Amino acid sequence: MFFKQKKTDLPKKDDMKKIVADSGIKHIAFIMDGNGRWARAKGLPREAGHGVGVKAFKNAVTLCRDWGITTVTTYAFSTENWKRPPQEIREIMRLLDVYIKEAEDDNDKNRIRYIFLGNKDRLGEELAEKCRYLENITKDNSLILNIALNYGARDEIVSAVNSLIAEGKAEITEEDISSHLYTRESCDPDLIVRTGGEIRLSNFLLWQSQYSELYFTDCLWPDFNEEELIASIVEFSKRKRRYGGV
Numbered sequence: 201m202f203f204k205q206k207k208t209d210l211p212k213k214d215d216m217k218k219i220v221a222d223s224g225i226k227h228i229a230f231i232m233d234g235n236g237r238w239a240r241a242k243g244l245p246r247e248a249g250h251g252v253g254v255k256a257f258k259n260a261v262t263l264c265r266d267w268g269i270t271t272v273t274t275y276a277f278s279t280e281n282w283k284r285p286p287q288e289i290r291e292i293m294r295l296l297d298v299y300i301k302e303a304e305d306d307n308d309k310n311r312i313r314y315i316f317l318g319n320k321d322r323l324g325e326e327l328a329e330k331c332r333y334l335e336n337i338t339k340d341n342s343l344i345l346n347i348a349l350n351y352g353a354r355d356e357i358v359s360a361v362n363s364l365i366a367e368g369k370a371e372i373t374e375e376d377i378s379s380h381l382y383t384r385e386s387c388d389p390d391l392i393v394r395t396g397g398e399i400r401l402s403n404f405l406l407w408q409s410q411y412s413e414l415y416f417t418d419c420l421w422p423d424f425n426e427e428e429l430i431a432s433i434v435e436f437s438k439r440k441r442r443y444g445g446v
């Protein structure tokens with residue numbers, strides 16, 4: 201079930217623009233799993249894995265942008281992650297806070313449009329406001345970076361349906377639901393990459409993944425580097441996408 205490519209078979213970084221363009225991949229999504237295990241294996245506290253995980257994520261976003269991918273989505277914190285120990289939750293929120301500050305500072309250089317997927321109410325007023333502010337100041341940028349934060353796909357679908365009920369809709373279409381999801385600004389993901397060895401979606405983009413290609417690797421997220429990203433996109437480029445047709 202895992203996709204392993206011999207490193208020698210991988211194309212060079214310089215070939216990636218063409219491979220991305222030919223494959224048609226526009227939107228890549230990441231389930232960044234394995235941070236805790238990566239840290240534990242090194243005798244470090246789990247939180248240390250999340251810190252290195254942010255660096256791996258920034259690197260992946262830069263490469264995706266350079267190669268022409270127009271939308272990147274990541275699963276930073278799920279509605280279920282509140283069950284984690286308080287110090288781990290605090291550290292993830294601190295990393296997000298730092299990340300948001302850097303994103304603000306680098307806005308002129310990076311030209312990334314940040315969108316937070318999920319209900320901001322549970323984040324606390326200060327963090328929620330920082331998320332809204334970053335969304336607002338970057339709204340005219342072209343590369344969409346969706347950060348799923350306090351996100352759950354079922355919660356997202358239920359919220360969309362409730363909004364439609366509140367609007368007085370008596371009958372709803374697929375388009376109505378899609379246009380009321382947190383991801384309404386993005387096309388559906390072409391490729392969902394999950395690191396860390398688990399083979400499931402864990403309540404991530406369940407509506408949007410209808411025809412997404414799935415890629416699972418046992419690489420732990422902090423080790424997800426350029427080579428791993430290239431391997432996932434090359435695997436995607438080999439898939440035949442028929443969308444239910446022949």
Ligand code: FPP
Nearest residue numbers: 232233234235236237250253254276296299
């Ligand atoms: C999954 O690994 C990782 C998370 C639930 C949190 C990921 C969050 C970050 C990397 C920090 C914030 C993100 C951004 C984009 C600024 P795990 O802890 O479940 O790993 P394990 O399966 O080895 O325990």
